Amino acid sequence: MNKTGYSRKSVKPVVSLTIDGQNVQAVQGSTVLESARKSGVNIPSLCYLREVNIVGACRICVVEINNLPTLQAACVFPVSEGLVVRTNTKKIQDARRAVLELLLSNHPNDCFSCSRNLNCELQALAHELNIREIRFTGDKTSIPMDTDSAAIEREPEKCILCYRCVSICSKIVTANVYTMLNRGFKAFAAPAFNRSLADVSCTTCGQCVTVCPTAALREKDQTAAVWAALADPDLHVLVQTAPSIRVTIGEEFGMAYGTVMTGQMVAALRKLGFDKVFDTDFTADMTIVEEGYEFLEKLQHNGPWPHLSSCSPGWIKFCEHFYPEFLSNISTVKSPMSMFGALAKTFHAEALGIAPEKIFVVGIMPCTAKKYEAARPELSDSGMRDVDVVLTTREFARMIRQAGLDFVHLAEEDFDTPLGVSSGAGTIFGATGGVAEAAIRTIYEHLTGEELRQPDFVQALRGMDGVKVANIKILDKKIKLAIAHGTGNARLLLDKIKKGEEMYHFIEIMGCPGGCVGGGGQPILAKKQRWEKDRDYRMDRADALYRIDEQKTLRRAHQNPAVWEIYRQYLDHPLSEKAKKLLHTNYFRRGKF
Amino acid sequence: MQDCFQLNEKDKRFIRLRKSIKQLKEQRGALIAVLHQAQEIYGFLPEKLQEHIAEELTVPLSEVCGVVSFYSYFSMKPRGKYLIRVCLGTACYVKGAGEIFAELSERLKISIGETSADGKFTLEASRCIGACGLAPVLSINDEIHGRLTTADTVKLLEAYRQRRSGDA
Amino acid sequence: MHKQEARKSHAKIKSINDLAKIKESYKELLSMRMAGQQYGKIFASKRSALAKKGVTHQLLICRGTGCDSSDSKGIRDALKKELQQAGRSESVAVVETGCFGFCRLGPIVVVYPGGTFYCRLQKNDLREIVDEHICGGKVIKRLLYHDPETYEPHRQAEDIDFFKYQERIVLQNCGLINPLVIEEYIARDGYLALANALNSQRAEIIEAVSQSGLRGRGGGGYPTGRKWKFAHDAVGEEKYVVCNADEGDPGAFMDRSILEGDPHSVLEAMAIAGFAIGARQGFIYVRAEYPIAIERLQVAISQATELGLLGKNIFGKSFEFNIELRLGAGAFVCGEETALLRSVAGFRGEPRTRPPFPAISGLWERPTLVNNVETLANIPQILLKGPRWYAAKGTEKSRGTKVFAIAGKIANTGLIEVSMGTTLREVIFQVGGGIPNGKKFKAVQTGGPSGGCLPERMLDIPIDYETLLAAGSMMGSGGLIILDEDDCMVNIAQFYLEFTLDESCGKCPPCRIGNKRLLEMLTKITAGKAAEKDLALLAELCTQIKAASLCGLGQSSPNPVLSTLHYFREEYLAHIVDKQCPAGVCKELLSYGIDQEKCRQCGLCKKVCPVSAISGNAKAIHKIDAQVCVKCGECAKKCKFDAISRRRS
């Protein structure tokens, strides 16, 4: 997908060097750390994050190079012909341990009650380097926590200044929220003026949380609210699970990336005590129908183009802060989660004859931004909050552990109906390109009466290229599509559109790299070194979604009988008055800062 | 948390700032130069001013703030009429600058980085102003005073106290 | 600041000939200042242009930062007034110069012809100078420099020990020319080296710099020629020359003096470097603490541009070179070259690891040559007089001369330039005049916060890069702080740690947290709360900080601790084991007591004690309760009878 100039790769010459006496070939421009790892020598690292954060700050990866008097950080040291590297001498071990002891001497010893306990890179490193004593003691950094954001909490005292959040938020997310503040011992990572994340242009995407090696950044844990609701006999507690949860929750229990655990997940939720276990995939199908009709209308009136997808709250908030001029191009269709909430407290409430106040809707989402979305005041078309609590995949796993369930060995169960019926189209929402593919499947069939069968076109929509573009001819209309994931890629795309260099009809934008499979609420697996793996772990997760889709007989959203049943019983037809009230929303311009 | 400072577009200082931003904008990496100008004009760099600069230079606010908090020359607190910087560089230190600093701190009842209650004096430390031959030295606004004793310092402080507004 | 003398604007200089013309027209003005006694003959001859104009004298007045703080501006104004009153405004030229080096003696006025050196002037001395010396031809003994030991007056600067042993290459124009008048620089062969360079091959220039043996004066001592060659060989459409004028080392002020006193030497060298490596743009990163230097650089750049010595088509050739100033903002670490380049680009001054070195990838990822002010100021002289001439000075591995700033407990604080290889003893005792007030020398600190402290027994080592390093210190920028028996070495180490911790950028843990822990350990020692085993941990921490830190700041920050620990271990032990501070500096190890013989029972001390540690009344003796006393020292300050003593407990 190189035509667009969004990514570039070139072949580089190879050099040879010696690592611990072993002769090693490496590509020019790569680093000592990368080439060592490729040849099986594992140099410990802490701040390094492949392709994102290569700053040489933490000094854990130090090695001896040639006869240089000081130790060098392997993660930033470029390979060159004839380099002689030693990675494990006494001198190196002593230095690494001293550096780590120093870090620990300025760290709260909170492991017992810390959200990252047993899944913390700092803690894991202390174990790896066999730290048995912290010889250095003294004053510790003392900065209050920031708990104002609906999505993310910061605990600066656990910050080890690895720069990962600064890098990911400026390079990948391009919201530029973080900086290092102050200098010397007083330095720490924070938003401008150490403002709360609630008061800055944070998209709440949570990418920073997934890369933070410690608990300095973490989701706002709301499991207690869910336990309380479950324990309340007066409440009818519903749960909906986003498409990607079924392929990631297993990782929390030792399964490989991309293991499908749908049945176990449903079973676990029932065991936790939810009254109904529904599927957000259902409203994803519904989204496609509503948005499909919206798009067909635009097609009829020829615009306004481009039409932008709306299901990712990270992307929506990004647009509200940085590209308000595009707000009117965004589909007014609510995200599947919020649509679900609205239907649960209206349609479902009526169907069951339960007062909507007694219905408590929990969303299990891959996403921290959904916590923020659920708290948006305008998303209360049922007369109250559409969704009461959003839990991330990680919090869900915590509840499973707390309940003592043997998750992996649970007997598989099925979702409840009707809000649990879904097509494969709804499922692939969880991967970048999925929304576009699902939408085209429906639009194509609606216009031509035939099923979409164009493997090349479909392939172009999938995969991890930052910006993907594809054209499709439907009858006499040529429709141009673009897909961006990660708001940094969205920025590249929108800037080109703004300058008039490019034009598209349909654009899918996902806030997180890889889409929801790379969401800010997904499992963080410190010890698996997911960033060190050659293959992108998000590809594994996405492939699992495509596998589910393939195995389904129901693969197009508009085929979902439950969707039409609701229109028939309750909403009349797509884009009806009632549908507009319950299933659509609007957006707000927000300050750049 | 946010300070109450507001930018006023009709303010003379604002017009001056706008002019210097316009001049410096084309220069690559102009942020530090603009901050110098802004601090010279307003005396300090409150949040609103930094937001304005971020907007004008299309630099993220986090970056502006990161830079301001990094360099000791930049201050986010308003300073007094007279900025006293006692040199605590080595040459001055071994010649007793520490005692001079302590004396001033005691007399003004403020510690490092603070401004006296009457708003007249701000006390800061500097790290060598290149007049080491006259150690110990201190500067008050643009004037440098060298070869000081604590007694001289007290006299100097009195002299500035007596200065009427206008002859800064 | 002071106004520039009205200067006629000149047509652009296009050739060496144009340069020579300017030189010629300023020649006599300068020879009056240089030829000393012999000047009389020229002046008497019919050829004298000055005589025709009726100019009989020149008064050089130092307007460096040092002298300005001793009100040399007021002195200048007063001097002009006196001259006017005496009707000599026309015939006596007042020339404002940069630093002479002997700042402690400021304000300084030198009267030419003859070079009579008047110092420590006050406004009411000036009438005497005008009346007696200018009009009456009599030297005023009272205002001359008097040798502190023999009390002999010295008339000329060259007679004074402080100047006698110096060899001035870099400082040759400082205190001699008016830095605000480019023609005076040209009259000293300024810009001739650039003109010649533009007529030679780039490789030749780089070869000459290499042959001279010049090494970086910014501290690292990296061979300058080799660095130029790297920058020359680096591929890049655009390259930059950056002058490091951050001079963060407290106690060092050579770069400041060069910039104030001879700014064109740096500009010329940058243009030569630009030509040699293929750069068209230069930046000078100068610290904001140097307003005078900044102003003079601005004037110098605009004058050079006006004359076509900067800008397009320099000397009529196709070579273009421009220079911009960038101001620092108070961060020592920005002297480190990678941090400096970040700061030039407008970011936080956080260093990054090298490689890639700036010469390959520097400012905005382009090949960038970073050189220190003093390094650059050597270049024109090396090219004019030849690399062999330069290489003949100094030692085998450290060629040429070096400027040192001597400060602290020394008689002649100031700036000196001596040959590399001069011993510390010579610098301190001959040039520097030894330790004042009859005190005993204890240590000399070289290399600033990155350097170390050397004791008496190391005084005979020659000053060069390798020897200092081997002794556990370093050359650094050339600051020498002399310490006497009243200085506590643990306290000095603690002072440096406070500095480095304050100035650490915070990027890497060994420096950010390590130095904090180091400082806490030292504080424990000076408070008498440490145990002997702590010394091993202290040394271990030093070693690890040096080994693992990202940049030179952290890699050298433990040096003051390591060197004092090495040379003054017994002082550490005195604090730890005996709970004593031998120098009587560390507050918490002092005890206050009242000498009953001297005490007159006046009760003043009792009144001021903040913690009521003193008992006694008009009849009963006054006593300090050591358990209560917080060692604030207030009582001792107040006692009029000197009855309260500070003891090393």
Ligand SMILES: Cc1cc2nc3c(=O)[nH]c(=O)nc-3n(C[C@H](O)[C@H](O)[C@H](O)COP(=O)(O)O)c2cc1C
């Ligand atoms: C912490 C630190 C501070 C430094 N400060 C200065 C400085 O103030 N001035 C300077 O010229 N070089 C300074 N240097 C050295 C520079 O990094 C660099 O080596 C030098 O500017 C190169 O010029 P040279 O080769 O001409 O010496 C410093 C280095 C370190 C590590």
Ligand code: SF4
């Ligand atoms: S962040 Fe990691 S090391 Fe720190 S308290 Fe939590 S688990 Fe322990």
Ligand code: SF4
């Ligand atoms: S690991 Fe050690 S510290 Fe932690 S609970 Fe067990 S015994 Fe206690």
Ligand code: SF4
């Ligand atoms: S908050 Fe986390 S990611 Fe950011 S610098 Fe601190 S430790 Fe690293």
Ligand code: SF4
């Ligand atoms: S949540 Fe996203 S936008 Fe907000 S600070 Fe983290 S990475 Fe940046």
Ligand code: SF4
């Ligand atoms: S891509 Fe998915 S996980 Fe990320 S913000 Fe959007 S909805 Fe949330």
Ligand code: SF4
């Ligand atoms: S050694 Fe110190 S100054 Fe240098 S990068 Fe590390 S923290 Fe910053």
Ligand code: SF4
């Ligand atoms: S002030 Fe001096 S003389 Fe007076 S009581 Fe105290 S010690 Fe005695």
Ligand code: SF4
């Ligand atoms: S030193 Fe201070 S505390 Fe101690 S006796 Fe004197 S005045 Fe009181």
Ligand code: FES
């Ligand atoms: S991993 Fe290399 S310095 Fe942090």
Ligand code: FES
């Ligand atoms: S150390 Fe104080 S002026 Fe240099």
Ligand code: FES
């Ligand atoms: S400033 Fe005048 S002699 Fe140094």
